Amino acid sequence: MSTPVIADPVANPAAEPAVVTGAPTAAQRVTSFMPVIALVALLAALTIADPDFLTQRSLTAAVRTSAPLVVLAAGATLVVLCGGIDLSIAALCSLSTVFFAMWLPDLGGLTILAVVAAAGAIGAVQGIAHVVLRIPSFVVTLGGMSIFSAIALVISDAGPIRVIDRDATAWLNLYVAGYVPMSFFVAVLVVAVVSLVIKLTPLESFVRATGYSESAARLAGTPVDAVKVAAFTVSGACAGLAAVMLASRNFSGSPTMADNLLLPAVAAIVVGGTAITGGHGSLWRSLTGALVVTLLRVGLPIVGVPSAWEQILYGAIIVAAVALTLDRSKVLIIK
């Protein structure tokens, strides 16, 4: 998709100056708190609909369900921050659950590392294809999605593979401090570590520069290609970790297990307020977004809405959230 970057500010007088650090307008401030507001509002609404919802048990169950989604969305957020999109995360996650179930008997406790490494490597291949062949990221990852699904179907013979040895992932089903599910703790840990690494290194400005204006970043000497490949690698590795969580919860690996997580993951990213045009956003935002999406998913049946509406809601949310967070000053023509 070609999204021409404005070279000359005169061409679009309505565009805001490219300075990022300017004082945000009131609308921007509200928009930036939108995910938290949405989260609190949802919690309140669900508690009113069903007072039993705000109990420790149901909240624990809700955050436990959200863990794979949080990890998936967090990884893909990096790619979005660089201005691209990763549509392959769900298919890669499904493929990784198959890897996990197949490798577990041979590798034992090392399987988790092996799966994360393999998924990261596959992500890196996509990133390299994107920067070397100069194909738009959504084409690469759309192709990747199709290829990973095919590989998963072929190696698993199109059926679920049971995980017999449950000791390797038993720790994921523990609780930290008695309340917080370990999988959710790990998910938050991933978000925190990746955010911290980005914050404490020049990576933050690299990623933002790449997302805000790739050509300017290139001229300024930012290693744009390396940053992008790294983003895709992290995205792939996160898909692998999410797969471990899914497989440990379902005690099996299946070639289509995570396929329905693509839309919620994209929704989590855009609901969190990360701009699809790149540059603006953070992993913490996607964590909030993932919680909002999970609450919607858990909450709809509570208020008595048929689950078919879930899909319609996702569609509407994605379009609405993107419309709110899109940086229009950067894109002259919307394709």
Next chain:
Amino acid sequence: MTSPAKADPDVVVPPRPRPRRGVSLLDAGPPIALVVIFAVFAALSSDFRTVGNLQNIMDAAAVLAVVACGITFVLMMGSIDLSVPGVMGASAIAVALLVANNRNGNDWGLLGILVAILLGAGLGLLSGMALVSLRVPSFMTTLGVSAVGLGVATLMFAGVQPNIDDEMLHGWAVHRFLGLAYLTWIAVGCVLVGWLIQRYSRLGRYAYAIGGAEEVLALSGVKVAPYKVAVFTLAGAFYGLAGVMVTSQLSAGLVQAGKGYDFAAITAAVVGGTLLTGGRGGVLHSAVGVLLVTVLTNGLVQVGVSPYWQGGVQGLIVVAAVSAAVLPQRRRNQVTK
């Protein structure tokens, strides 16, 4: 090639414009590839080179051809459409509930089919409106509309599969004319209609122009937005018809009627020479692409490759075809999103 020695020294012979050679390769490549692939499979498998299998290929290509007709117009504008599974699912269930079926007393016949196509057009309209009024990129709007379509389909499905009893609709997949199923002739008709729209209507010409240089078109005083919406609506109508065709083939309405058709259609269009950047290709190109994809799918199964690889092969083809297409502008095009 004109030899420079013979040319009149006073007349400056303008060099042949270079892009044209690229375009002609783009135009001639896919049909040549089709012939080559066909010959290879015919040589490899004796089952492949039978008249019956040729009919199979044509019949298997029918639905994909209709989807590809629609998506070609969107791709010509430089946009993308991921809404195929949702739109096809919704129209497949809708038509199954409107013609004679086991769920309710409806027997609308042709009118039901028309309503299903209009539902598809309506969902396409939704994508187009979100694109031009909210200014959300098309891959996001259509991803959203796909989810909406699947949700609508699931609501109508309501847990009980609608099986159709309508003789006419079921007959489309069964009855043959000149050796090909009626559905295949419908697809041929769609390709023809699509080509006429592309070639002779303002909509088709502007779709090209939007893909080539939208700014220029807008600066020339053309209101681009209505044409964009119209293109998405037209594409939605094609997907709607494709959903009806799948219902005819299965004799039942399924929510997953359109699963995988989005990617297959994009593959077909790209392989046929319709560039994702817009402004190139067309319905006839995509039709060749559809035959290429179908022959490849059929041939690989005939020579003993697992059908599960089908999607993987399509994925590789898309990446390869797109990278081949952007290769000439590789140096110029530094920014890829």
